[in-house]
Amino acid sequence: AIEYVSSLGLSNIAEYENILTDKLYRKLQEIPQVQIYGPRENRSAIVSFNVKDAHPSDVGSLLDGYGIAVRTGHHC
Secondary structure, three states: OHHHHHHHOHHHHHHHHHHHHHHHHHHHHOOOOEEEEOOOOOOOOOOEEEEOOOOHHHHHHHHHHOOOOOOOOOOO
8 A cells, every 4th residue: 555655646636636636525515404614725635524414424325326435433
């Protein structure tokens, strides 16, 4: 695993992670029912959000059906 990560380059991995995080943040902002927590700038790849009038477990199950892995609940 170390050789694989080294072959990709940590800076390349970080850059791609930032691109994906920014895209997620922008797309979530387009959905009126979604509330995003935390700043857009200077953030990690973790994006916390809620969907209005939807239980987090239901949202997680729905996203899982599309192959999107999320963590739901208070301490996730």
